Amino acid sequence: MANHNNEIHSAHTQTKDSGDVSRKLPDYLFTIVFLLTLVLSCIAVLSERQHQINDAKRDVSITIRLLQDHISDLQHDEAWRPIFSKDKQHIINVMDHIRTELNCRLYIVDENSTLLFKDSLLGPFGSDNGQQLTLIPALRNAIESVIINGGTATYKESSGTHLISSLPLSPRATLIGDAQLPAWYTAFSYSFFITLIIGTIGAIVVRYVIQKNSRLWRRQSLAQSIIDPLTSLPNRRGFELLSKQVLSCPEQRSKGLYLVVANINNLHGMNTQYGLDAGDTLIRQVAASIRHYLPKEDILCRWSGDEFLALVRSRELNTIDTFCRNISSTINKQDFILSGERVPLSIKIADHKLSADEQLSSAIVKLIDKLRNTKHAV
Ligand SMILES: Nc1nc2c(ncn2[C@@H]2O[C@H](COP(=O)(O)OP(=O)(O)OP(=O)(O)O)[C@@H](O)[C@H]2O)c(=O)[nH]1
Numbered sequence: 001m002a003n004h005n006n007e008i009h010s011a012h013t014q015t016k017d018s019g020d021v022s023r024k025l026p027d028y029l030f031t032i033v034f035l036l037t038l039v040l041s042c043i044a045v046l047s048e049r050q051h052q053i054n055d056a057k058r059d060v061s062i063t064i065r066l067l068q069d070h071i072s073d074l075q076h077d078e079a080w081r082p083i084f085s086k087d088k089q090h091i092i093n094v095m096d097h098i099r100t101e102l103n104c105r106l107y108i109v110d111e112n113s114t115l116l117f118k119d120s121l122l123g124p125f126g127s128d129n130g131q132q133l134t135l136i137p138a139l140r141n142a143i144e145s146v147i148i149n150g151g152t153a154t155y156k157e158s159s160g161t162h163l164i165s166s167l168p169l170s171p172r173a174t175l176i177g178d179a180q181l182p183a184w185y186t187a188f189s190y191s192f193f194i195t196l197i198i199g200t201i202g203a204i205v206v207r208y209v210i211q212k213n214s215r216l217w218r219r220q221s222l223a224q225s226i227i228d229p230l231t232s233l234p235n236r237r238g239f240e241l242l243s244k245q246v247l248s249c250p251e252q253r254s255k256g257l258y259l260v261v262a263n264i265n266n267l268h269g270m271n272t273q274y275g276l277d278a279g280d281t282l283i284r285q286v287a288a289s290i291r292h293y294l295p296k297e298d299i300l301c302r303w304s305g306d307e308f309l310a311l312v313r314s315r316e317l318n319t320i321d322t323f324c325r326n327i328s329s330t331i332n333k334q335d336f337i338l339s340g341e342r343v344p345l346s347i348k349i350a351d352h353k354l355s356a357d358e359q360l361s362s363a364i365v366k367l368i369d370k371l372r373n374t375k376h377a378v
Contacts (some may be wrong), residue, residue, distance in 0.1 A: 025214055030207035037199025044195045048185040053163065057152055060177035061167040063104040067175060068167060070094045082173040084117055095119035104179040109133060110172050113143050124178060125157065147174055154181070226278065228302040230280055231287035239301035240360070243311045246299070247360060257313055257354045258320050259367050262290055262327065264306040265346045278338045282345060284338060293327045308372075309364070312351075324349045348374045 071091055073114045075083040084091065095106045096119045105117040113133040115123050122128060125136045134140045142153040146166040154163050160180050167175045213227030234242055246252050264286055271279040275309055285307065291300055303309040312320065335342040350371040354363050 009183060009304075026207045026211040029210055030203050033203035033206050036037050037196060037203060040199060041192050041195045044189075044191040048189045048191060049184065052182050052187060055166065056163045056179045056181050059102050060152070060163060060179045062179040063098045063106055063179075064165060064175055065166045066098055067091075067106050068095060068169075071169065071175075076170055076172075081100065081110070082116065082170060092120055093119070096121075102179075106179055107176050107178065108169065108173050109143060109176055110174075111147075113140055113147075116173060124162070126153075126273060143176065146176070164260065185215045185346050231284055231302050233287055233291065234301040235307070236301065236303060239303070239309060239311070242299045242301075243360060246311060246313070247354075252313060253354070253356055255313065257311060258351050259348065259354065259360075260310040260312050260320070260324060260351045260361055261303065261367050261371050262286075262310075262347045262349045263307045263371055267306040270343065274343070278343075281338065282336060282343070285334075286331060286345070286347060289331050289334060290327060293323075293330065309367075309372050320351050320353075324351050350374050 003349050018378075054100075071087070077083055098123070099105050099119055105121075105124075107123055108116045110116050115129055115131050115133055116129050118129060121220055123131070124133070124139055127133060127136070133143060135306060138155040139159075142155040142162075143166075144162055145153040146164055150166070152163055152165045154161050156162070157180075159181055162178055162180050163180045164176050166177075204229065226234055226241060228235040228238075246257065264282065267279055269284065283302075287300075287302060287308060291308070294300055294310055294312065298313060299311040301309050312323070328347050332346045334345070336345045348371065352363055352367040352370060354360075
């Protein structure tokens with residue numbers, strides 16, 4: 001019986017543990033999917049930002065080439081200083097046009113980063129022709145970098161970040177293309193919001209589906225853990241759960257509660273003679289017969305291989321005796337047919353009246369003892 005109690009306890013704990021896990025599973029998955037969504041959204045933003053930078057690089061490179069076409073025959077003085085006198089206005093017009101069309105400014109600096117030539121607006125940081133850009137550290141570093149290393153560099157102005165690239169026009173003159181990058185938050189674009197919305201909806205759907213399925217699974221696994229698959233009667237654990245409510249009701253106790261146990265005689269012999277499937281059929285048939293005899297509100301379970309236990313309510317002792325005798329004599333008289341052959345089958349039965357505060361476990365021990373001492377059908 002101690003073993004039995006341990007079994008019940010561990011079945012309880014296992015179902016409780018797996019229940020906890022399955023309850024938390026939707027939350028875990030929701031969090032995982034949502035975090036994945038955030039990561040994908042961040043990747044979308046970074047990739048959008050990279051596109052913006054690539055676009056700006058391409059625009060700067062195009063504008064530099066465009067202007068180069070217009071000033072390919074740039075004149076120099078003997079010190080290789082560029083002379084702009086002849087086509088000055090034409091170049092300014094081209095620069096203005098490029099600025100308005102491609103949103104990219106062009107200016108020419110010398111080897112000391114002095115602004116030599118610009119469009120009709122003021123230069124970067126409000127600078128003017130002849131002004132040394134080295135006085136503006138942020139810009140100087142970027143210009144030096146593109147002149148020395150080529151490629152592109154960035155600098156920050158109050159209006160935002162600028163990307164510049166250079167093209168040497170002569171040993172003393174370098175053409176700078178300067179485009180303002182869109183503000184960083186413009187990278188939170190269409191793809192970011194779409195990813196975020198789809199991901200969030202996906203996470204909610206996943207949570208809902210898993211929650212629904214795990215509720216169903218919990219219900220099924222609880223049912224499986226308390227029902228005997230052969231007879232569809234409650235098993236030991238099911239009996240304990242179902243009887244708990246009845247046993248805890250003082251009114252029921254005072255009206256009288258009985259435990260009745262029935263055991264199939266010589267099932268071992270039947271199994272040997274007719275096979276295990278036939279034995280299963282006999283178990284099912286006996287279970288159905290006892291169930292048929294018991295009122296609906298009484299609890300019947302398959303206690304062990306060939307034993308059935310019932311919690312029977314409110315019957316006087318002489319009535320319960322008659323009741324037990326009726327069940328056993330009905331089953332004993334019943335025809336059990338296996339493979340067209342009539343099988344003699346009998347059960348033995350015993351009952352025990354629960355006293356007012358008697359524990360189920362100790363009552364069962366007494367009852368099983370009583371059954372073992374019952375040699376024949378009642
Ligand atoms: N076919 C079948 N046999 C089972 C099942 N569960 C237990 N048994 C068998 O039932 C038999 C029970 O053995 P015992 O406790 O000796 O019972 P018995 O042979 O009916 O003998 P008595 O009860 O003393 O008359 C064993 O041979 C088990 O293998 C089952 O689900 N199906």
